[in-house]
Amino acid sequence: MIKSLRPTLSSNRLINQLFRTLSQSNGYENDNRDKNYNKNNNGQYLVLGTTVAFIGYQIYDITRKKVYADAQIEVDYDVGKHKQNLPTYTVEEVSQHTEQSTGIWVTYKEGVYDVTNFVNEHPGGEQILIAAGSSVEPFWMLYAVHKNPHVYELLESFRIGNLSNVDAVSLTQDMSDPYGRDPKRHNALIPASKKPFNAETLPSLLVENFITPNELFYVRNHLPVPNINPETYELEIEIEGRKKSKVFTLEDLKKMPCRTITTTIMCAGNRRSEMTKIKPVKGLNWGAAAIGTAKFKGVPLREVLKLAGLSEEDEENFKHVQFEGDDVDVTGKMYGASIPIWKAVDKRGDVILAYEMNGVPIPRDHGFPIRVIVPGIVGARNVKWLTKVVISKKESDSHWQQNDYKGFSPSTDWDTVDFKKSPAIQELPVISAIGKPLDGDTVKVEDGHILVKGYAWSGGGQKIVRVDLTSDGGKTWHVANLDHQDPAEPPRHWTWTLWSAKIPVDKNTKNMEIWAKAVDSNYNTQPEGFENIWNLRGVLSNAYHRINIKLEH
Amino acid sequence: MIKSLRPTLSSNRLINQLFRTLSQSNGYENDNRDKNYNKNNNGQYLVLGTTVAFIGYQIYDITRKKVYADAQIEVDYDVGKHKQNLPTYTVEEVSQHTEQSTGIWVTYKEGVYDVTNFVNEHPGGEQILIAAGSSVEPFWMLYAVHKNPHVYELLESFRIGNLSNVDAVSLTQDMSDPYGRDPKRHNALIPASKKPFNAETLPSLLVENFITPNELFYVRNHLPVPNINPETYELEIEIEGRKKSKVFTLEDLKKMPCRTITTTIMCAGNRRSEMTKIKPVKGLNWGAAAIGTAKFKGVPLREVLKLAGLSEEDEENFKHVQFEGDDVDVTGKMYGASIPIWKAVDKRGDVILAYEMNGVPIPRDHGFPIRVIVPGIVGARNVKWLTKVVISKKESDSHWQQNDYKGFSPSTDWDTVDFKKSPAIQELPVISAIGKPLDGDTVKVEDGHILVKGYAWSGGGQKIVRVDLTSDGGKTWHVANLDHQDPAEPPRHWTWTLWSAKIPVDKNTKNMEIWAKAVDSNYNTQPEGFENIWNLRGVLSNAYHRINIKLEH
Structure with a gap:
């Protein structure tokens, strides 16, 4: 794409x-x-x-x-x-x-x-x-x-x-098209699918700024974009087994003490197009830009849950927090997902119900008027157009929690897969990608070097501690400069790291393959290739990023 | 060894x-x-x-x-x-x-x-x-x-x-030998060094039981084993900037409400002997058994810190908890290490001051009378013979925190290394090893299969979600049975998983190379080989485990 x-x-x-x-x-x-x-x-x-x-x-x-x-x-x-x-x-x-x-x-x-x-x-x-x-x-x-x-x-x-x-x-608007009321998108968003709308921008644009502009932030929609009237919007909080739910209007939420969380959000399928080259998978053909970083302002979910009557004892008895979006499929089912309750109630979890993204009300494509922001956890659980929260002993029974967004062995195929056998993806593994140059580019050599820029990130609040690059198949590794990195320490480091490295180039070299790999604060690192992490849904595609470029001396 | x-x-x-x-x-x-x-x-x-x-x-x-x-x-x-x-x-x-x-x-x-x-x-x-x-x-x-x-x-x-x-x-006892008062060890412990004493057992014994018997638990000593009299033992808790420390006797600690934590502890250098084959490293030549799992009973560190006067506000102002052991080097310096304060004060951190290991007082080699147990974090920070805890804005300045137990790029050597540039290892990355058969064994094929057994573990409270094995270089992967796994969910899953798999064998096959790799609940997985994770200290040696065996039909 x-x-x-x-x-x-x-x-x-x-x-x-x-x-x-x-x-x-x-x-x-x-x-x-x-x-x-x-x-x-x-x-x-x-x-x-x-x-x-x-x-x-x-x-x-x-x-x-x-x-x-x-x-x-x-x-x-x-x-x-x-x-x-x-x-x-x-x-x-x-x-x-x-x-x-x-x-x-x-x-x-x-x-x-x-x-x-x-x-x-x-x-x-x-x-x-x-x-x-x-x-x-x-x-x-x-x-x-x-x-x-x-x-x-x-x-x-x-x-x-x-x-x-x-x-x-x-x-x-075409009244017969459920996608007819989707918002207009920026031309720099390159669709991976149009209905539902899913799009990313060029990685070379992404790595220009620590904060991703809203207009260029990847869009991952499973269904048509809801058109919610903020005046009549209501968020329902249900604790399973209790008679009454608690309801919050948008104004109720905005009146509560707010917090701003800067976080990276990534789709589980980011970089899927590279995995597909090994063997086809089912899923959107994402490049390396189904990821972005934004400042979200909103109200801590734990405070809202307290107001809804969740006690410390409940935190031990219930296991999951289910989210329901206002996006609905043809059978009338809403988008749903859940996270483990510890993440929602822990003061170090930093989960917020966000109403602003980069200083403006959350754009429609990103969940207007409320999106739950679950830092360090896969995009799919950061539910947009949030209308219902259920405190439960069980995970969400939605398709997306139960039969999607899970990892499997490379030898599991669609005939043998049993979705019950794998846990739903929550925190994501360490990943990196080169944003500049792009695969296939011709790059001008300056002072015997070329400049390479990219991003690296790890889920679960882990921080990137090192990015290594090689242009000789791993014989020599160059440690990148970590140019932009939030000072927050793990396990509350939610954002990506933007890095750059000057790779030395021999004057006779005409073509070059560059590999990038990142190491996070748990010293987890990326797997080398896609062969042994291939999975039928093409998720968790975090092998070394490898690009081939031409050199101009 | x-x-x-x-x-x-x-x-x-x-x-x-x-x-x-x-x-x-x-x-x-x-x-x-x-x-x-x-x-x-x-x-x-x-x-x-x-x-x-x-x-x-x-x-x-x-x-x-x-x-x-x-x-x-x-x-x-x-x-x-x-x-x-x-x-x-x-x-x-x-x-x-x-x-x-x-x-x-x-x-x-x-x-x-x-x-x-x-x-x-x-x-x-x-x-x-x-x-x-x-x-x-x-x-x-x-x-x-x-x-x-x-x-x-x-x-x-x-x-x-x-x-x-x-x-x-x-x-x-030889009075002139600082190691002369070290305890007698079981013959099944195979020393990697005798003075200080460092030893592991056979991986084939390890994988027989979820709980590792104390006598077979790997021993990692940096210095001679202290000989502490429990009657006169004192633990000092200091909060930096406060005039008075708080002192606890062993009896004081035993009178407090206790907790039992079952955890796996691993040395950062486990499996170093495999990395060494790529290029020599400095460090003990550990096999795959510098790891073990035990039940520890003790008092939660967070409760002891509260008694010592640590407030919630202090938790935000201080950054580290330093530990000092009673083991001392020739210059009079004690062994020291530190952990980030969030781990010590978080109720989900499960850090305890342990006085029992598998139902008996902690053996001398394992820290008698008190060892701090920091689940999910590298063995080196689980300080033995604990005598002092300091709440500080800084990390421990000990050699072992500052100039050891850190990871580096494969191209960093002893001439270029700057220990300040890498963070001290805390939570460990995902690892696995085959315990049975051992590399070089001859294995009897039964009903067209051989049985392979091993362990897998990940630091930071992550759980193993899958172990994959291949005997054809990754063309086919077999998913292992997770035979023994604690039901605790991440991020409080502290123990290893023991697994087994029946690998099909063709009747004409005489030699076989088997690889094992694990995937944890963050879907982090092991790197394939040692070439690209090699580091001068030979730590974090978590590439796929590969063994070669002979088959007997």
Whole structure:
């Protein structure tokens, strides 16, 4: 799936290289986004901010040949604000302008821009095409260099209209299609399936920033996206055997003391496309980007459970916390999953009922208005559109808990599999992937080295302690720099580590295979290959990541 | 090290096979040992019980051709009791009778027996020689078939004397040797080093029982064994920055509410001898038996810390719990280690100050009178002869915490290593090993199959969910039966899993390589080979276990 975009991106490497140098400084602090929300007439929220804040990095402005050294600037800027007397375009209309023939349009907040003639001048080269027909905002979050008065001026000079604040999808809705009311997605999300919608972005974009922009965060939907009215939303908490459930409205939850948890979430099928090469498996053909990291704000589940009447004694008697989403299949069954109760009630578990993701209300694709965030545990248990929590002696009996998301021996096939014999995946094993370069890329050698960047993560609150890379089949290993890592210690280290390494290259080498493997704080490490971890569902695909590249000297 | 014993054991396979069938029923319940302790005149404890209890298994008595079906018998038997008018022998004297030429002697409680003429009749074959010169008790714990009135009668018929209750070592003590007061060990412990004493037993004995008999439990000593008088023993608890420490006597600790924790303890260097084959490493040449499982009774550390004045707020402000042992090096430095404070204070951490091991006071080699038991965490932090606990903002600054027991990249050597760059090993990664057959054994094929037995374990409270075996290099994987597994769920599953598998054998196959790998509840699995996990200290040696055997059809 991922590969389809690559051909258009692999040229113009020199400009990319320059751009990469310019964007080195981005890191944790790129999330200072505006937090004024206005509600649109569809019961949803749009970000309508106008304050742009940016702090502490060196900018070399190649157009104006001017250095904003160690800039400490805060600018109140009108870029992207609604402008009188300009035509209004819907998200759907903008999304059709992705090529030279139709004109290349992008959006920034409420502004619509025609950048057709700028594409060839863009310092980041054709990367701008990833945003064609969509918002540039996620990329400006990834590449802090854009947060520059000159860039805002330049963008505004391409202004052609205003973006309609009516949900684009409602205009084109097909009432007979259960997926007809799904939200409009960013063009940089590459679908693994469209109905239900499942998509990831390029790993090379992912590894640019510790926090993944919402628009580029992988989407894993099992069913159509519910359209929940936050005014009437209710969350029911049931303790098995008790007569009355406790019900919370969204306002009830928002009034409670909140916590912000930054966590990495990963699909159990991330990197499945590599396992598939050994022998076909059933499942979405994920690349290496079914993973992302976001800041979630919400209320600790343990506090909500206490209010619902869960005692310390109950914690010992019950074994599981079941979650039910509002997404429903054709037979009327809701999506469901469960986690062991210790995780929900332990103060070190950090489970929250989240209503914000990266500073904005959780987008519809990610669970609006409430998603349970279960750090360190597989995405499938971080149930979206959460409407019911059941404290139980049993696991969820949902298909996804019982007959999916489980691991098996490589010799187990669909004739012999017995799903009862394996436990449901909860905490995930250690994994890593190279994000830059991508498999098949041609890479320019500089000073006898190439730069390799990637991510590494481990479930269960474990921290990455080392990432090793080799370009000679394991004879020599290079230890990567851990560039971005949360200081939290295990077993409460929930986020990935972004790393980079300079791999030495011999001047006669034309092709290179690079392997990456990570080691976590339990000193667990990745298995070498997929042959011996292959499983019929293609989950837990965490073998060494291996890419082949061409070198340009 | 291990291999030295094997040649004498590899014959007599038919009798072994029979014996194996007889001993199938042993399991958890074989620990019903007598708990009357008498103190000897050296301030130590000896087990002097006379009640023998055994429950619920089928015995086929091959000598008397009689079946004790589903026996539920409790026998008060005088076997091993002191007998008037017999000569007294010291442990040291007994230990010199290990061959036909000297006579083969064994002990059982206070009894000394000459079994020279019985060796050839022993249904378990030459296995009896493992006990030559030592106690047969650990083997009677492993093989429940011995707990049979006829066997006790037979044993008593070989009685030649009484065992002296004076510590054998004190008789042969060399005052100039710091190791001169080390305790006498069982002959079945095979030393990896003698001073300090480090030893393991055969993996084939280990996998016979879920609980490892104390006498066969691997010993990892860094220094001479302290000789602590329990009457004057004191444990000091210091909270950094506070003026007064709190002191506990052994009696103080024993008066507190106690808990029993069954846990597996493993040395970070277990299976090092396999890693060494890739490239030499520094460290004891451990086989696959530097691991064992025991029931420890003691007082929860968190309760002791509360009594010492540790508040919930302190738990957040301090980061580490340092332990100091009474074992001292030539410069006067004590053995030291530390664990993260969350593990010590968390009710799910299950850390105890143990004074009993498998129902008896902790043997001197294992930390008498107090060893801190830190389940799920590497043996090195389960500090023996514990005399001091310090609540601190820093890790222990001991050699063993700072400059040992850490993992590194395969390309890090003694010239480039920087011990500051790696975290101290705490929770251990998933591991497994085949205990039966041993590498190099000749195995009889029965009904087209061979039986393979082993252990698997993972640190951090993770449970083993699957063990896979292959005899064709990974083309086909056989899922092992998990024969003995504690029902505790992760993250409080502290013990190993004993497993077995019947591997099909083609009738023309003469040699076979078998691989074993385990998967834990986080779905972490073992790395395939040692090449890419090699490290200069030879720790974390958890690649697939591979053995080569010969087949007898």
